[in-house]
Amino acid sequence: MADHPPQSVSGTAENDTATITKAAADTATPAPAPTDVAVPARDGRGLQIAIVLYPGMTALDAIGPYEALRLVPGSEIRLVSNEVGPIITDSGVLALGATHTFAETPTPDVVLVPGSATDTPTAMANKELTGWLAAVHPHTKWTTSVCSGALILAAAGILPGHPATTHWFAQKPMALLGVESRPTERIVRSGKILTAAGVSAGIDAALWLIGEIYGTERAEIIQLLIEYDPQPPYDAGHPSKASAKVMGKAVAEMTRDSANVRSTVAIGTVAWQLALTKIRGRKRH
Amino acid sequence: MADHPPQSVSGTAENDTATITKAAADTATPAPAPTDVAVPARDGRGLQIAIVLYPGMTALDAIGPYEALRLVPGSEIRLVSNEVGPIITDSGVLALGATHTFAETPTPDVVLVPGSATDTPTAMANKELTGWLAAVHPHTKWTTSVCSGALILAAAGILPGHPATTHWFAQKPMALLGVESRPTERIVRSGKILTAAGVSAGIDAALWLIGEIYGTERAEIIQLLIEYDPQPPYDAGHPSKASAKVMGKAVAEMTRDSANVRSTVAIGTVAWQLALTKIRGRKRH
Numbered sequence: 149m150a151d152h153p154p155q156s157v158s159g160t161a162e163n164d165t166a167t168i169t170k171a172a173a174d175t176a177t178p179a180p181a182p183t184d185v186a187v188p189a190r191d192g193r194g195l196q197i198a199i200v201l202y203p204g205m206t207a208l209d210a211i212g213p214y215e216a217l218r219l220v221p222g223s224e225i226r227l228v229s230n231e232v233g234p235i236i237t238d239s240g241v242l243a244l245g246a247t248h249t250f251a252e253t254p255t256p257d258v259v260l261v262p263g264s265a266t267d268t269p270t271a272m273a274n275k276e277l278t279g280w281l282a283a284v285h286p287h288t289k290w291t292t293s294v295c296s297g298a299l300i301l302a303a304a305g306i307l308p309g310h311p312a313t314t315h316w317f318a319q320k321p322m323a324l325l326g327v328e329s330r331p332t333e334r335i336v337r338s339g340k341i342l343t344a345a346g347v348s349a350g351i352d353a354a355l356w357l358i359g360e361i362y363g364t365e366r367a368e369i370i371q372l373l374i375e376y377d378p379q380p381p382y383d384a385g386h387p388s389k390a391s392a393k394v395m396g397k398a399v400a401e402m403t404r405d406s407a408n409v410r411s412t413v414a415i416g417t418v419a420w421q422l423a424l425t426k427i428r429g430r431k432r433h
Numbered sequence: 434m435a436d437h438p439p440q441s442v443s444g445t446a447e448n449d450t451a452t453i454t455k456a457a458a459d460t461a462t463p464a465p466a467p468t469d470v471a472v473p474a475r476d477g478r479g480l481q482i483a484i485v486l487y488p489g490m491t492a493l494d495a496i497g498p499y500e501a502l503r504l505v506p507g508s509e510i511r512l513v514s515n516e517v518g519p520i521i522t523d524s525g526v527l528a529l530g531a532t533h534t535f536a537e538t539p540t541p542d543v544v545l546v547p548g549s550a551t552d553t554p555t556a557m558a559n560k561e562l563t564g565w566l567a568a569v570h571p572h573t574k575w576t577t578s579v580c581s582g583a584l585i586l587a588a589a590g591i592l593p594g595h596p597a598t599t600h601w602f603a604q605k606p607m608a609l610l611g612v613e614s615r616p617t618e619r620i621v622r623s624g625k626i627l628t629a630a631g632v633s634a635g636i637d638a639a640l641w642l643i644g645e646i647y648g649t650e651r652a653e654i655i656q657l658l659i660e661y662d663p664q665p666p667y668d669a670g671h672p673s674k675a676s677a678k679v680m681g682k683a684v685a686e687m688t689r690d691s692a693n694v695r696s697t698v699a700i701g702t703v704a705w706q707l708a709l710t711k712i713r714g715r716k717r718h
Contacts, residue, residue: 393650
């Protein structure tokens with residue numbers, strides 16, 4: 149890990165688990181190297197990066213990381229879904245094109261699952277999606293999520309037992325799924341699982357991941373290419389910073405957007421599946 | 434302008450021109466109100482927002498602002514292009530769906546033009562695109578660009594004579610087109626024209642614009658909804674911050690990506706058009 153990117157990593161009891169926070173290059177110290185997990189090869193050329201698309205997804209969750217990851221020389225980006233073709237996002241207006249089916253992509257090196265403002269439960273109940281995630285995860289170099297994509301990783305059985313982050317609105321549901329919620333962290337790494345907070349956090353996560361796989365210089369080149377030098381004109385990007393009034397209205401809008409017929413049906417399906425999984429997991433005495 | 438969002442605005446000789454820099458909400462003072470330009474109505478509900486798509490565009494240039502603008506209640510987002518259907522972006526992998534043609538969208542309230550790593554000259558030579566921009570601009574409330582989209586606004590005759598910003602790689606070409614380059618600024622406003630620096634700067638610009646049109650509270654709600662609380666793991670997002678080695682490699686990659694046959698042909702076309710425009714503009718003595 150000699151070429152470890154500049155960041156501070158606050159370790160936990162397991163040293164394959166780390167919470168990553170911002171650190172300036174000149175003040176950071178190298179993170180302790182995980183010793184009990186497989187460390188992805190530094191020469192990540194030729195890696196196949198599968199970005200999951202599904203109906204109702206939030207576009208920026210995927211396109212932020214995509215725009216950074218696509219700039220890695222020699223990597224292959226695939227936009228994977230149940231079927232090839234247009235996937236309508238949660239705005240109902242923007243379509244993104246899926247290039248490959250899940251079945252066509254049995255061995256991706258990196259998997260990224262975006263979240264949704266409207267259809268996270270629908271995606272959690274999508275057996276083709278969660279079945280594919282469960283099947284490919286043991287073989288990936290990195291399995292990653294952005295925003296409420298973490299709940300989909302949880303539904304696939306990948307995340308329970310791990311610390312993780314997600315959109316602030318989804319931290320409690322994620323914890324109910326057996327995941328250790330880290331609501332104050334923008335990026336959480338647990339072994340080869342990397343989860344990012346809401347929507348735009350995927351950009352930070354992708355740059356971190358690029359540094360981890362391809363080294364600091366490549367991450368910095370890509371940061372410069374996408375001119376990621378953020379200067380938000382407001383400072384309300386996290387519940388700890390927003391006013392109570394802004395927070396209240398944001399919660400009301402998230403609640404409204406996520407409460408649709410598709411989600412209502414899907415939540416029932418997911419709850420049934422989780423209950424049955426517990427029942428089927430019981431040992432005879 | 435009583436509800437002006439919190440930001441610092443450094444005025445210039447013309448008071449309809451301002452360079453916008455980051456400022457924490459608690460330290461900012463209200464900007465002086467422009468007096469000689471039309472100020473967009475505060476109640477921006479029902480605004481039609483046209484995001485331009487074209488082959489070879491950079492996806493995040495459009496999708497960053499889209500993800501913020503789509504969260505404005507009551508606004509209509511259109512993804513406009515020469516034709517309806519899939520538009521292949523500069524990665525050659527990701528397609529975005531155009532929902533409306535330019536002809537179908539004669540009176541947008543807000544126009545946003547993304548840049549491209551490969552095809553900015555191609556878009557500058559696209560007469561259907563630049564002709565549409567020139568035709569709708571006099572009637573817009575805001576005309577905006579992200580990244581090298583500024584060069585396309587320049588090719589449409591909208592930007593020359595104005596201060597503006599663009600991707601660091603495109604600042605010199607933009608200046609050659611008669612635009613006052615502001616290479617150190619992430620967002621520049623000149624009257625109703627708003628230009629943003631490279632790629633991810635579109636997110637900052639969109640939040641600023643939402644604050645300007647819809648007020649501070651709406652901008653803060655949207656910042657919270659997309660959890661735009663950036664914590665980049667590196668600090669190389671601007672030429673002033675990147676190392677010489679990282680800068681050199683980034684320039685080499687930008688040069689390589691932008692030097693394709695399409696651009697070579699288009700640059701000739703654009704140069705011809707600019708020369709002829711100058712010749713045709715000559716007065717008899």
